[in-house]
Amino acid sequence: MDVCVFVMTCKDLADVLARLFRRGVKIRIITDKEQLQASGSQIWALMKEGIPIRTNDSSYLxxxxxxxxxxxxxxxxxxxxxxQAITGNQENLIITEDKNITQLFMREFQKLWEQYDPNKVADRET
Incomplete structure (x- = not known):
């Protein structure tokens, strides 16, 4: 499971990911670096579980x-x-198995995963 989400503060959703990971499901997460410090951020708990997490290294979100x-x-x-997204906000969510669409998002995830590789960031700074 690849998750690319701006912010994750919902403990229930984070708990589901942690349980899946403990059962052997491969999970990778990309999130916004600034949101690591958001009140209630669940990213730290998921990092402690051992789930691979990468963040952006730019001033853009x-x-x-x-x-x-x-x-x-x-x-x-x-x-x-x-x-808040679950209980109050006006939100939209589409779930699809359309391979053409899913493949586009898979490519975007992989592009960002590679772009946000901390080893590559270190290489650029040297």
């Missing part, structure tokens, strides 16, 4: 909100992974 399950299912929309 990593503002995506999508997840890809098993390379087949795309979940995409305005929905940040926050309690």
């Amino acid at each position: 990593m503002h995506h909100k999508f997840a890809i399950v098993d390379g087949n299912v795309l979940i995409n929309g305005s929905f940040n992974w926050t309690r």
Whole structure:
């Protein structure tokens, strides 16, 4: 499961990811670096679980909100992974198994995963 989300403060959603990871599901997460310090950020707990997490290294926001399950299912929309998004906000979310669309998001995730590789950042600074 690849998760690319601007902010994740919903403990329930983070707990689901942690349980899946402990059961052997491969999970990778990309999130916005500034949101690591957001009140209630669950990213630190997921890092402690051992889930690989990468963040952007620029002043621009990593503002995506999508997840890809098993390379087949795309979940995409305005929905940040926050309690407020679940309980109060006006949000949209589309779930599709359209391979043409899912493949585009898989490529975007992989591009960002490579772009935000901390080893590459270190290489650029030397």
